[in-house]
Structures are given as structure tokens and as C-alpha cells.
Amino acid sequence: MADPVYRPRLPLLWRIPDAMAYMGRLLPERLSADAEAGSMSLWSFLPGPEALARAGQAHATTPERALLRRSAVASTFVAGLELARQGRLALTQETLFGAIEVHDIPDLPSANQDAGADPGESALKPSSAAAR
Numbered sequence: 001m002a003d004p005v006y007r008p009r010l011p012l013l014w015r016i017p018d019a020m021a022y023m024g025r026l027l028p029e030r031l032s033a034d035a036e037a038g039s040m041s042l043w044s045f046l047p048g049p050e051a052l053a054r055a056g057q058a059h060a061t062t063p064e065r066a067l068l069r070r071s072a073v074a075s076t077f078v079a080g081l082e083l084a085r086q087g088r089l090a091l092t093q094e095t096l097f098g099a100i101e102v103h104d105i106p107d108l109p110s111a112n113q114d115a116g117a118d119p120g121e122s123a124l125k126p127s128s129a130a131a132r
Contacts, residue, residue: 014072019079031104039101
């Protein structure tokens with residue numbers, strides 16, 4: 001008779017591929033809805049209760065829900081960086097530890113574009129205020 005093997009239950013996490021797919025679906029409608037503002041907070045792309053419920057939060061314990069929310073914040077941040085690297089959006093941060101703003105690439109105001117720099121390059125560079 002074989003000894004029983006302990007297999008811990010895997011935690012519920014909002015993974016980076018989940019965040020990228022979620023942001024990819026929301027990006028066109030969110031940016032077009034906020035076209036007059038020109039940008040929106042990266043945190044507005046955090047999954048809502050319905051998306052987290054599909055990820056399994058409905059049956060999660062309180063500590064699991066907290067872990068799921070924390071993983072959603074981290075994964076949304078990394079997904080934003082990856083989508084900026086791919087050229088699908090641009091991210092700016094005006095101040096150190098300030099809000100991270102998402103811009104549609106054509107709407108991004110950039111001093112680098114006036115100087116003849118590559119437009120995709122500005123999506124990955126920190127703003128001048130953050131460089132201080």
C-alpha cells in the first residue's frame with residue numbers, strides 16, 4: 001500500500017496572461033470612451049468582481065480573495081508594461097510614485113516626437129519628472 005502524497009491546493013491567482021487578455025479586450029472601448037481626457041489610470045484596468053468571480057473568487061476564502069486581489073494588481077502592472085513594449089499602448093508617470101496613465105499611442109503627447117525620435121521609443125521611457 002502506497003503512502004498518501006500531500007498535494008497542496010494551488011492558490012487562486014490573476015495571472016499575467018489573464019491580465020493581458022482582460023486589458024486587450026477593454027483597451028479599445030476604455031480609451032475611446034475617455035478620448036477627450038486622452039488617458040486613464042492603469043488601475044482602471046484592474047478586474048472587476050465579475051472577472052474575479054470567473055477566476056474562482058466566488059468560492060475563495062478571505063485570505064484567498066486577498067491574494068487574488070494582490071496578484072491582480074501585480075499582473076495588471078506587468079501586463080501594462082508588456083503591452084507598452086509591444087506598442088499597443090503607452091504609459092506615463094508624471095511624478096515619482098505617482099499615478100501611471102495609459103495612453104493610446106497616437107494620442108501620446110511627446111517632446112521626443114518633435115525631436116524626430118522613434119514614436120514607439122517614448123512608450124517605454126519615464127517622463128522627465130520621474131527622471132529627477
